[in-house]
Amino acid sequence: MARKLGILGGSGLYEIEGLEDAAWQEVETPWGKPSDAFFTGRLGGLDLVFLPRHGRGHVHAPSDVPYRANIDAMKRLGVTDILSISACGSFREGMAPGHFVAVDQFIDRTVGRPSSFFGSGCVAHVSMAHPVCDRLRSAAIAAASAAGATVHDGGTYLAMEGPQFSSLAESRMYRESWGADIIGMTNMPEAKLAREAEICFATLGMVTDYDSWHPDHGSVDIRDILATLAANAGHARATVAAMPEHLGHETPCPCGCDRALEHAIMTAPGARDPQRLARLDAVAGRVLS
Template sequence: MQLSKITLLKDARLGILGGSGLYNIDGLENVQELNIKTPFGAPSDTLRLGELGGMEVVFLARHGRHHTITPTDIPYRANIWALKSLGVSWLLAPSAVGSLQEQIRPQDMVVPDQFIDRTHQRPLSFFSDGAVAHVTMADPFCPNLARLLAEEGGRLMPEGRQMHKGGIYLAMEGPAFSTRAESNLYKSWGCSVIGMTNHTEARLAREAEIAYASLSMATDYDCWHESEETVSVEMVMNNLRANASLASKIVRATAAKISTTRPKSTAHHALKDGLMTAKERVPNETRKKLDLLTRPYWGHFSNQ
């Protein structure tokens, strides 16, 4: 479906990026599947528009619905651009992580508030080819959105499992899990969890002026915890299945809160003071590619 033909999606305001084990979202009603073309290639999968928690929601499986895309190969820019094109203003990102701290047990959940980036093969910006922008990433997650997510998650956590508010997400390249030396290093830095996707999404979401928050679902103790068995795909998948149903409930409850509170975010005007290049100096092809993002500040681009 071409963007110009989409006429009913102006109220599709909440985006959900499903990670490992969460390839759809329970309770999504009146679903339409949309193929969105972007200047940055095809998204990971079709985008599913539906209703959840009293508002319109766009769901996308970041690895594809059959988990066919590695963390490095996820088309991050296409995914965020497509969500932005459908009017998404808030973005929730459930994802599997390893725990780097004793108190964060497998099947606990974390709503982090900081990142450390150890990736090295990712496109980290929409801006290049003659256009430069610098957005602030001091607080990479939206505090208001993260607060709602943590509150709803804490209310729904069953006995014996805990919601941790705040923490540092260590982003690694993958797809292999950490060495024991790496895991112990990241633990010594005070990092809370380790994952492979959220940092890249958060940086691009900030450039797209979308508020972003992560629901990090602990599946294991990475490999630093020598009294626990070494992390394996089987272990991860077993805990993912235990987390998936609860994550859907938390996302649905958070969607209901967002539908009534419409939380404000500094992310919603992140480009206002971030655009460095004068629009007259930007090549037409680049202006065209970035028009969806820069239109509020540079005006609608037309090369006719």
């Protein structure tokens, strides 16, 4: 199966330039309406699907993003790989504003967001020990480097609920006790849902600030964040443009992302709820059919 790249654009990245046969496409899902229409086309010979996570005009707060609808729709469009490009704060001096971080681990501190397609009537447990597809992550590092960005290979992303930024005590705890490297508000439950949908997933965190721990920077200033986002946007678009050269065509995924549900379904076939199964037609149809 040919690879098809999905891009989830975060704060500062609301459009992709240079797509051939480009068009906005609406997608209906059993999980509600996605964040926006999907911008589809071809880039360097690669089929690409772009979704502005917060919607054009930044209308969805982090807690209100329709994560399940977004990932389900990506699956319906045939996406095999999702690259999430997300603004974040940094807990490390060396991961400075303007730098990119190729995340390899997550800590999920979100609350109240539906984090699974499964539940009563069809229970499943996927592994999140290694939540990022290393093949896709390596491609993202190569593409961002080719785009001229400073990229850090590896880092733990702490997903907070938001929409407020961290208190000083929280920032110090995440940095000193928990060992997190960057902090953001959107990549969970995205990574979990992508794994359940058997889609390869990777994150490039675009550092905008030092959260509130840094003695020389104080509290987060939204004006500084917006200025850094504007500067980062060019590197982000150039990274996407370079992805076709580095993504490759290897199938199946050597990390096993595209087979995550192989042994994950726990509910016996005769006990599965038909209504739940109907909603899982896209994300889990391969193993439930």
